[in-house]
Amino acid sequence: MSNKSTAAATAFEQLKQKAAGTWNTLRDKPLIMVGAATCGRAAGAQDITKVIRDELASRQIEATVIEVGCMGHCYAEPLVLIQKPDNPTICYGYVSEGLASMLVREFIAGDDPCIEFALAAMEVNDFIPTFEDFPRGMVEKKVVMQHCGIIDPENIDHYIANGGYEALAKAIDKSGEEVVSEIKTSGLRGRGGAGFPTGVKWETCRQFKEDVKYVICNADEGDPGAFMDRTLLESNPHQVLEGLALAAHAVGASKGYLYIRAEYPLAVERIKKAINQAEESGLLGESILGTDFNLTLEIFQGSGAFVCGEETALIASMEGEPGIPRHRPPFPAEAGLWGKPTVINNVKTLSYIPHIIRKGADWFRETGTPDSPGTAVFALAGKVINTGLVEVPMGVTLSQLVYDVGSGIDGGKQFKAVQIGGPSGGCLPESFLETAIDFDSLNQAGAMMGSGGMVVMDEDDCMVEIARYFLDFTQNESCGKCTFCRLGTKQMLEILERITKGEGALEDIDTLLNLAKNVKTGSLCNLGKTAPNPVLSTLKHFRNEYEAHITEGRCPSLMCLNLIAYYILPDKCERSCDACIGSCPVESIFSNEDRIKVVDQEKCVKCKSCMDACPPQYSAVVKLSPPELVQEKENDNG
Amino acid sequence: MGKKINLTIDGKKIQAMEGDKILWAALENDIYIPHLCAMKEQQQSPFAGCRLCFIEIEGKPRPVAACTEPALEGMVVNTRSESIDRLVEAGFNLIMSNHHIDCKICAASGACELQKIAKERKIRLKPKKLVQLDRNLPKDHSKDCIIYDPNKCVLCGRCVTACRTEGTAVLGLAYRGFERMVTTFGDIPLGETDCSGCGSCANVCPAGALIETDN
């Protein structure tokens, strides 16, 4: 045993030295890193890389250009990091092709770091603030995203040079039981949605004395608008692989899978490369680091249905069956893939594992709350100014996320609600802004942690329509196996559609509440059990909006098309301007005898083009609800 | 083999085989629990989709499905309570809101499990507050000895199991959500499949969606 352990440690020491060499020589000449995860690419990162490469070549400058992952500042993409000897590393945002070539000219070739275009510096220095100096930086705490966007995800040496695979090298000389116990002590809870204690899950699986066990990384990430898992896979693939390897070692598995949705080609490609590199380095495959621990990892590309992310459905789909959930127990940890004990964990959950093993359970517990230790990764979207990915300690408040991280509401509008937890999450109003973000507080508030989707809504968002939108999603994604989820969500959707069209009755609210309660209790899997959350939470906090739709035919947020009309205010219309007429796709706007523009309500399709076209200095086009107000106004004007 | 165990259901002390699910323990002792999808031969991997067999077990905070819960020594079970009755009725109403009701001319009338549940639990066949979610799918008359009316199907999946174990495995469940249905591979009419006409599907259909004819 002790001989073997020295062998593993020695083998790893060699890998580390080689990695340190690669990492340190990076600093000998200027290093330019372009954020090129899927989000960066969508913003044009690959063109930026090309411009930089061409500019360097034409000037015959020696510099290294690498494509890195995402740091989370998605609002400012494309992002470029420049590390020039004797300078702090500087991060530039909103990089255009022009700025990219300018940076090469002025900073790499010349000596001017173009501070005015810098977002922040990565290290403390005398002239540029760091990310930590901003409100967002004060809230943020990076664990799993620590190296995202600052290492080359396709180079294993970058990961190793930053502490990577150290946990595996350390754990491999310990028993699986010790690893399980460390994870249990850390209090880590699954980040796939339900928050189940990871150590307990592993312990259950470990107890079974079976030769064949499996570990699976759940990277199906089906929540609309969520991309936390994708970013981690693309930006730091080895971190996930190391987590999976530690899970395998802990429970005694020698075969693992990464179930990645087929819509994530870049993630698949990077994980593939990472597996190959790890195998070549002896960190995966047969006799890892010279020990008797073997682990082969394989990618399974998911077909894409949302419900396939549910663990029993995921396993069924890997077995070649339709991706339909089944009754639990047995839980996968007892009888999972091919009936064998199987640990299945989310990408984020697994990404924490190497950090916990390397730095210890106590270190992990220093962050977050006693019952929800560690950090949480959120995809912040909706009406905030700064959208993107952010990692914060558990226990920060919703208001810190909305105002410090997101910089508040866009366009000076009024905050209305935050929808948290993905399509099955709840909508929390302003009075809940001081709610702490952790598994239990969110559940109590009628929302949930989910996998980390967070959508901020303002005064223009109709809460009935929002509930309808999310229910439409879950209803569509229901597998249809069980009565409550298949028909209960359908009946609820029918009612919500009636209400948003102004055809609801007051008793519909009670029917809706009853259906919601029964679907929650009666459904077979968590899709159905959580699907009513958006309806229940909006009914609880915004019941007056439902009632306005039903009793007054009015949509207070002016969002529901059936309940609004576009109207041109005669005293604001400039008369000689024809912008609205030209913009209307159905020719519903005409000029009256005073050349004031009027909307023909019969023809209007409510596309909003006229409102957008009307020059801001006039702002003559308004929405009215209920639509009957138009008649009243017209009568008033004679 | 199996050992006998003792448990109490609705105040009645009964015996059951260890490992049996509560649903079967109850039914075999003349205690009725509504159920559509359960099949005794499949009890170790229950389908658990109809969601009508809810019961309460003393010591458990929430209602559970009787077809998935093993009967254990000393267990105390209630099949009726206000909240259980409401939940079962809600599930039944949902099923009926998607079941084409024409009992007067339906060949299954009298032997229909839906009628039985309605009678046992005193629930109206036609739910009051829900809209009727008809899909108006065409009936399949292509096979002389079987008529399949998807508009009556409650998606219990029993025919699919029966067809796999006793027939020629032509039936399957396809599509998701509200579109889900019992159908054949490629949605071709039964008459064009390898269906042997064994009738095992109609035998297990609780809702008159699959009917064996005399031909």
Ligand SMILES: Cc1cc2nc3c(=O)[nH]c(=O)nc-3n(C[C@H](O)[C@H](O)[C@H](O)COP(=O)(O)O)c2cc1C
């Ligand atoms: C409808 C539905 C969809 C789910 N989708 C995902 C998913 O995309 N990714 C994920 O990690 N977990 C998903 N889950 C949760 C998984 O069932 C499972 O709890 C999770 O993978 C366990 O990992 P954890 O313990 O690390 O959280 C989903 C659950 C439900 C009910």
Ligand code: FES
């Ligand atoms: S009989 Fe239990 S769910 Fe159908």
